[in-house]
Amino acid sequence: MKRLLLLTVVLLCAGSLFAQSSDRDLFLQAEARFRAGEFEVALERYDALIRQFPVSQFVPDAQFRRAVTLHRLGRHQESLELLQRVETRFRSTRFLQQVPFWKGVAHYRLRNYTTAAADLRLFLSASADAGQRVQALLYLALSEVELGSRPAALAALEQMFEITNPSSELFAASVYLALLLQEGRPQDGVEFFEQLNLPAVGGTRRDTVVLYAAEAYRRSGAVSEAQTLLRGLRGADASVAAVAFQQLFQIAQESGDETALLTVTSEAEQALAGRTDVLAQFWLQVGIETFHQGRFDLSELYLQRVWDLRRSQPVSGTVPLHLAEILAARGERTRAVAVLNDHLERSRDQIAAVLFRLGRLHAAGGDWRRAAEVLTVVFTEHRDTDVFAPAAYQLAFARNRLQQTDDALTVIDDVFSAGLAGQFAGDFLRLRAQIYRSRGALEQALQALREYLGRNPGDLDALIEQATLLFQLERYGQVISEHRDISAAHPSLQSDRPDLSVQLDYLVGLALIAGRDYRAAIAALRRLPDDPESLRALAPERDFEIIHPYALYYLGWAYFRLSEYASAIASFDRLLRFDERHRFAPQAAHLAGWSAYNLERYDAAEGYLRRLRAMRVGGTIETEAAFLLGQTFSARNRYEEALVEFRNVFLDSPNSPLADDALFEYAGVLVRMGRVDDGVQQYRNVFSRFPTGELAEEALFRRGEILFERGRYDDARSAFFEHRSNFAQGELVHASLYWAGIASERLGERAGALLLWEQLIRDHRGSPFRPDAMLRSVTLYEDLGQYRNALNIVTEFIAAYPAQAEALQTRRKADELILLIGGLSEQEARLWVRIDENRRTQTSAGRAAILELGRLAIMEGAGSPANENLVVQLLDDTARLRSEDPAAAAEATFLLAEYQMRSSNPAPAAQLFLSVPEINPENRDLAARSLFRAAEALQFAGRDADMREIIRRLEQTFPASEWTTRARRLLGGTP
Numbered sequence: 001m002k003r004l005l006l007l008t009v010v011l012l013c014a015g016s017l018f019a020q021s022s023d024r025d026l027f028l029q030a031e032a033r034f035r036a037g038e039f040e041v042a043l044e045r046y047d048a049l050i051r052q053f054p055v056s057q058f059v060p061d062a063q064f065r066r067a068v069t070l071h072r073l074g075r076h077q078e079s080l081e082l083l084q085r086v087e088t089r090f091r092s093t094r095f096l097q098q099v100p101f102w103k104g105v106a107h108y109r110l111r112n113y114t115t116a117a118a119d120l121r122l123f124l125s126a127s128a129d130a131g132q133r134v135q136a137l138l139y140l141a142l143s144e145v146e147l148g149s150r151p152a153a154l155a156a157l158e159q160m161f162e163i164t165n166p167s168s169e170l171f172a173a174s175v176y177l178a179l180l181l182q183e184g185r186p187q188d189g190v191e192f193f194e195q196l197n198l199p200a201v202g203g204t205r206r207d208t209v210v211l212y213a214a215e216a217y218r219r220s221g222a223v224s225e226a227q228t229l230l231r232g233l234r235g236a237d238a239s240v241a242a243v244a245f246q247q248l249f250q251i252a253q254e255s256g257d258e259t260a261l262l263t264v265t266s267e268a269e270q271a272l273a274g275r276t277d278v279l280a281q282f283w284l285q286v287g288i289e290t291f292h293q294g295r296f297d298l299s300e301l302y303l304q305r306v307w308d309l310r311r312s313q314p315v316s317g318t319v320p321l322h323l324a325e326i327l328a329a330r331g332e333r334t335r336a337v338a339v340l341n342d343h344l345e346r347s348r349d350q351i352a353a354v355l356f357r358l359g360r361l362h363a364a365g366g367d368w369r370r371a372a373e374v375l376t377v378v379f380t381e382h383r384d385t386d387v388f389a390p391a392a393y394q395l396a397f398a399r400n401r402l403q404q405t406d407d408a409l410t411v412i413d414d415v416f417s418a419g420l421a422g423q424f425a426g427d428f429l430r431l432r433a434q435i436y437r438s439r440g441a442l443e444q445a446l447q448a449l450r451e452y453l454g455r456n457p458g459d460l461d462a463l464i465e466q467a468t469l470l471f472q473l474e475r476y477g478q479v480i481s482e483h484r485d486i487s488a489a490h491p492s493l494q495s496d497r498p499d500l501s502v503q504l505d506y507l508v509g510l511a512l513i514a515g516r517d518y519r520a521a522i523a524a525l526r527r528l529p530d531d532p533e534s535l536r537a538l539a540p541e542r543d544f545e546i547i548h549p550y551a552l553y554y555l556g557w558a559y560f561r562l563s564e565y566a567s568a569i570a571s572f573d574r575l576l577r578f579d580e581r582h583r584f585a586p587q588a589a590h591l592a593g594w595s596a597y598n599l600e601r602y603d604a605a606e607g608y609l610r611r612l613r614a615m616r617v618g619g620t621i622e623t624e625a626a627f628l629l630g631q632t633f634s635a636r637n638r639y640e641e642a643l644v645e646f647r648n649v650f651l652d653s654p655n656s657p658l659a660d661d662a663l664f665e666y667a668g669v670l671v672r673m674g675r676v677d678d679g680v681q682q683y684r685n686v687f688s689r690f691p692t693g694e695l696a697e698e699a700l701f702r703r704g705e706i707l708f709e710r711g712r713y714d715d716a717r718s719a720f721f722e723h724r725s726n727f728a729q730g731e732l733v734h735a736s737l738y739w740a741g742i743a744s745e746r747l748g749e750r751a752g753a754l755l756l757w758e759q760l761i762r763d764h765r766g767s768p769f770r771p772d773a774m775l776r777s778v779t780l781y782e783d784l785g786q787y788r789n790a791l792n793i794v795t796e797f798i799a800a801y802p803a804q805a806e807a808l809q810t811r812r813k814a815d816e817l818i819l820l821i822g823g824l825s826e827q828e829a830r831l832w833v834r835i836d837e838n839r840r841t842q843t844s845a846g847r848a849a850i851l852e853l854g855r856l857a858i859m860e861g862a863g864s865p866a867n868e869n870l871v872v873q874l875l876d877d878t879a880r881l882r883s884e885d886p887a888a889a890a891e892a893t894f895l896l897a898e899y900q901m902r903s904s905n906p907a908p909a910a911q912l913f914l915s916v917p918e919i920n921p922e923n924r925d926l927a928a929r930s931l932f933r934a935a936e937a938l939q940f941a942g943r944d945a946d947m948r949e950i951i952r953r954l955e956q957t958f959p960a961s962e963w964t965t966r967a968r969r970l971l972g973g974t975p
Contacts, residue, residue, distance in 0.1 A: 023053035027062060034065055039072045060086070060093035068102055071109075080106035097127055101136050108139050117143040134164050138172050145179070154179050167197040170205035177212035181219065189216030207233055207240040214247060223251060242282040249286050280306045284319060296326045307339070310346060317343060317350025321357055328361060337361050352382035356391040363398055372398040379411065389415065389424040396431055405435050426456050433465070442473050460490065464500050467507050479511035499539040502528055506547050510554060518558040525555045532578070549575050553584040556591060565595035569604070576611065586617045590625055597632055605632045623653045627662055634665065639673045650689075660686055660693040667699070671706055680706055680719075687726065697723070701732045704739060713743040734760055734767035741773065750780050761793070771801050778813065791817040812837060827856060841877045847888040850874045854895040858902065872899055882919050890920030894930055901937060910937035914950075925961070928954065932963035939970055 030045030046062045046069065053059070064086050070079035083103045086093060104119035120140040127133055137160035144153035157176045166173045173196060180189040193213035198206055210229050217226035226247070233244035249265065265286070287303035290296075299322065306319045320343040327336035340358040344351065355378045362371035375395035382388060392415045399408035412428050415421050421428050429452035436445035446469045453462055467482045483504055487493065494501040505527045512521035529535050532545035556571030572592035576585055589612035596605035609629045613622065630645030646669065649662035656662075667682035683706075686699035704719035720740035724733055741756035757773040764770060774797045781790035794814045798805040805811065812833045831853040838846035850871075857871045878885075878892035897912035913934035917927035931954050938947040951971060954964045 023049055023056035023058055026052070027056075027058040030062065030065065034069060037072075039069045043069045043073070060090035061095060063090045064093045064095040064099070071102060071106060076106045076109040080110065098123075098132065101127070101132055104136065104143075105139055108143055111146070113143045113146040116140075117147065130163055134160055134169070137163070138169070138175075141172070141175060145175070150179050150183055154183070165197075166192075166195075170198075170209050174205065174208040174212055177209065177216060181212065181215055186216040186219035189213065190220050190222070204237050204240060207236045211240065211243055211247070214244070218247070218251065227251060239281075242285075245282055246285045246289070250289060280309055280313070280315070284316060287322060288318065291322050291326070296329065300326050310342075314347060314349065315343070317347065317354050319343075321350065321353060324357055324361065328364065333361055333365050352378050352385035352387050352391070355382070356387040356394070359391065359394055359398070363394060363401075368398045368401045371395075372402060372404075383418070383420065389420055389422045392420070393424050393427050393431065396428070396435075400431070400435050400438070405439055408435055426452055426459075429455070430462065433469075437469065437472075442469055445469055446473065460486070460493070460497055460500050464503050464507075467504060471507050471511055474514070476511035476514045480508055480515070483508040483511075499542065499544065502535065502538060502544065502547075506551060509551070509558075513554055513558055516561070518561045521558045522555060522562075525551050525558070549578055549582045549584060552578070553588055556588065560591055560595055563598070565599045568592070568595045569599075572608075580611075580615070586612055586615050586621050589615070590621055590628070593625065593628055593632075597628060597635070600635070602632050602636045620656065623649055623656045623658055627658045627665075630662065630665060634669050634672075639669050642669050654689075660690040660695045663689065664695045664699055664702075667702075676706060676710060697727045697730045697732055700726060701730075701736055704736065708739055708743055713746050716740070717743040717747070734764035734769055737764070738767075738769035738773055741776070745776070745780070750784065754780055761796075765800075771797065771804055775808075782817070787817050831856065835874070840874065841881060844885065844888070847878050847881070847885060847892075850878050851888060851891050851895070854892065858895050858898050872896065875899070879919075886920040887923060890916050890923060890926060890930075893919055894926060894933075897930070897933065897937075901933070901940075906937040906941040907943075910934045910941065910943075910946075913937060924958065925963075928958040928961040928963040931958075932967050935967050935970055 026045055026049040030042050030049060033039075033042035033045060043066060046066045049056065049062050050059055050066075056062075063082065067079045067082040067086060070076075070082060080103060083099055083106065086096075087099050087103075100119045100123035104116045104123060107113070107116035107119060117140055120136050120143065123136050124133060124140070127136070137156045141153040141156035141160070144150070144156060154176065157172055157179070160169070160172060161176075166176070173192075177189050177192065180186070180192065189212065193209070193216060196209070198209065210233055214226040214229040214233075217223070217229065230244045230248050230251075234241055236244065283302040283306045287299045287301075287306065289299075290302070291299035303319050303323050303326075306315060307323060309315060320339045324336040324339050327333070327339065337358060340354050340361070343349075343354055344358075355374050359371045359375035359378070362368075362374060372395060375391050375398060378385070378387060378391035379395050382391075392411055396408040396411040399405070399411060409432065412432050415428060416425075429448050433445045433448035433452065436442070436448060446466065449462060449466050449469060453459065453466065456462060463482070463486055467479050467486075470476075470478045470482060486504060490496070493504075505524045509521045509524035509528075512518070512524060528547070528551050529538070532548040535544040535548055538544050552571050552575040556568045556575070559565070559568035559571060569592050572588040572595070575582065575588045576592070579585065582588075589608045593605045593608035593612065596602070596608060606629065609625045609632065612625045613629075616622075626645050626649050630642045630649070633639070633642035633645060643666060646662040646666040649656065650659040650666065653659055663682060663686050667679045667686065669679075670676075670682055671679035673679075680703045683699040683703045686693070687696045690696055700719070700723040704716045704723060707713075707716035707719050717740050720736040720743070723730070723736050724740075727733065730736075737756045737760040741753040741760070744750075744752040744756060754777055757777045760767060760773045761770055761777065767773075774793050778790045778793050778797075781787070781793070791814060794810055794817060798810055798814065812830075831849050834849035835846055835853065838849060840846045841850065854871055854875045857868055875892040875896050879889050879896060882889045893912055894916050897909045897916070900906070900909035900912060913930045916930035921927060931950055935947045935950040935954070938944075938950060947970065951964075951967045954961070954967050958964050
């Protein structure tokens with residue numbers, strides 16, 4: 001009892017003493033606990049000091065120590081915040097210079113590596129304490145490593161090793177060796193290691209340095225030295241030994257030494273036998289290493305060993321992932337799926353990656369529903385994992401394959417709106433474009449593809465897909481522009497990517513055809529390989545040879561449209577020889593037949609058309625072939641066969657667009673066979689059976705033409721009348737009026753002809769028959785003496801057709817008609833027109849016309865009395881041209897003398913007759929005649945002596961002339 005009381009008293013005294021401790025005592029107690037590593041107690045003592053003595057001189061140091069203590073306890077954020085307060089509020093602490101160091105360390109622990117490096121550099125710039133500088137340099141190096149700046153990290157460690165021996169800082173040495181290896185400087189690592197003074201035995205840090213050194217030796221080519229170091233680690237801590245065995249295994253693999261491989265594996269399994277967790281890690285690393293080297297059997301062996309431990313210990317998700325990959329590659333997809341499902345039931349390790357791989361396996365097997373189910377879990381529950389984007393892509397792909405295109409597009413939109421597409425953005429955009437394209441939303445597909453190309457402008461496959469979309473949108477000009485741009489940007493496309501070059505040439509060829517640039521289309525299509533084998537070799541997996549027959553067809557079509565029929569036949573024939581069952585084979589046979597027909601190679605045309613008929617395709621093309629075959633037979637004068645083909649068309653296919661053509665041709669063949677009445681009747685049937693058809697009017701018109709050509713003018717006129725009655729506003733009415741008018745004229749019904757032509761002239765001013773109808777009308781009106789009507793038409797003709805009027809000298813006709821209206825005869829009128837047109841006496845033609853008019857008026861007495869004085873004046877003007885035109889002047893003088901004789905003026909007449917020989921002595925006949933007429937004039941004037949003198953002159957000058965003989969008769973003599 002006394003002892004108990006004594007103990008109580010002692011304890012009370014002790015508590016009283018503690019309560020009465022000074023601020024110094026509390027600080028020293030806290031410092032002692034801090035140095036002893038009793039950080040929880042130290043923290044309590046520092047807190048007590050600050051709480052009991054808030055203004056104590058030790059508070060600044062206590063606050064700093066509290067911050068360091070919090071760091072030691074792993075409370076880094078609290079430590080950092082307190083250090084920041086010390087830096088601003090407790091700057092009197094004797095540890096102020098250390099604050100940047102501990103802030104840097106706190107930031108490093110909180111993964112604020114940039115700030116950590118800045119604070120540590122601040123500390124290093126001011127501190128001289130070697131021990132803390134070493135630690136500061138180490139943390140600076142570690143921060144630079146985390147920031148990816150290996151050169152800066154190496155520099156910090158090298159600065160650290162200038163202060164301290166690296167042999168005493170093995171962790172730093174191991175970091176330094178690791179950095180040298182990462183920088184590709186293994187030889188520097190070897191030299192650094194050889195300078196170290198390592199203890200013969202040591203802990204994990206020493207062994208870690210040796211591990212890195214072994215790797216440096218191996219990379220430097222000193223494999224034997226590396227093996228020696230690694231073998232020395234076989235008895236090290238299990239975690240280190242496992243890595244050493246892994247490296248020994250890798251060396252054995254690289255050397256191809258199977259015995260060494262087995263030895264290393266056996267030694268590892270013996271050395272790590274008691275540590276299945278470490279041994280499993282060794283098997284895993286070996287399994288992964290051999291997997292990446294493509295040694296899948298060996299990889300499976302070790303991975304399976306790890307997998308077999310799944311019931312007794314956790315197994316990394318890496319194991320089932322690699323095992324599933326190996327099984328799937330071997331075709332054992334079911335086992336691969338089972339492995340992944342087993343792991344999902346036991347563990348959540350790498351669950352997102354496992355689910356993703358499982359979804360891909362289901363997709364590879366075509367089980368799109370299960371694939372979508374599994375991938376949906378990744379999409380909804382694991383959005384922050386590395387596999388989210390590829391899993392979302394696979395999910396969208398699976399939804400698309402399930403025809404759930406709306407859901408697929410929703411997935412893609414969700415990924416983009418969340419900004420999680422990452423490096424798969426291009427894949428999502430391509431898939432979006434494909435989905436829109438499959439839905440027929442080509443504009444949206446094009447927009448998605450262009451967005452993709454904005455990110456990947458050099459993707460040739462996408463550029464070709466864009467050209468394909470533009471073609472489907474019928475933007476042929478843009479397809480051609482794309483071809484030009486791609487060719488300019490990739491001049492070696494044909495050699496680098498011949499498959500895409502072929503695809504692009506094919507597309508642009510079709511685009512050019514659609515744009516009717518057939519010549520350029522031919523050039524593009526001829527760039528394609530000439531045979532299907534070459535196409536297949538370009539891309540065996542893409543079935544490129546399928547375009548061969550299409551290219552042949554479109555090439556033939558381009559030639560056909562350019563009327564290069566021989567080349568067209570060659571292309572179409574190649575298609576038919578390649579595959580007569582191709583979908584374009586009937587069209588090829590048909591067009592080949594047309595081409596041969598156009599070249600008048602009728603045997604070949606018949607051959608192609610019969611091949612088409614043998615295909616039994618039916619429908620429009622067979623009807624067209626029958627029609628063309630009928631034309632072919634007709635061209636070869638095989639009329640009976642032609643009739644059969646045409647009859648089959650209009651009887652068997654009465655609703656065909658070619659039915660009326662066939663009946664029209666049928667009528668034509670009958671006419672050529674001489675069955676005119678049957679043919680004419682069938683032309684009428686074209687109208688009666690197809691009254692609204694394109695050939696209805698032509699058929700009725702053709703009836704009139706045929707009857708006219710055979711001289712059946714009355715029937716022809718009736719046929720033309722029937723045509724106009726049914727097609728009063730038809731395109732051929734003007735021609736019908738013209739030919740009906742000619743038929744009436746030839747029937748002698750000139751009035752009827754004039755009525756028809758007048759209607760043509762009045763109502764069909766654009767008709768090519770109108771000018772001729774006008775001229776024919778003028779002739780008829782002139783024959784009927786209706787000169788004014790004729791003049792009206794001639795005047796209109798000159799105004800409407802000036803070029804033709806000039807060529808036909810229609811103005812002369814107008815002048816003649818004017819003169820005729822004035823009372824002249826037709827002959828006079830024509831001569832007066834000629835005189836005026838040729839400028840009267842100024843030209844030889846004008847003078848010739850004056851002389852002809854003079855002979856008509858004076859010698860023949862056919863002239864009009866009203867115009868006789870005008871004629872005399874013209875002759876007088878001509879007679880004055882003795883020097884310019886003596887022949888015309890002589891004849892004009894002769895005619896003037898005759899005029900005086902008619903006017904009973906023999907003396908002046910004689911005088912004029914006597915001057916003729918003087919004017920033109922070359923015309924002896926006219927000279928003799930003039931002397932004879934002078935003698936007659938003198939006799940008439942009663943001047944016989946003068947008469948005899950003239951006769952003697954005749955006898956002397958023209959003794960053999962007829963006119964001399966007649967002159968003698970004037971004297972009563974005999975010839």
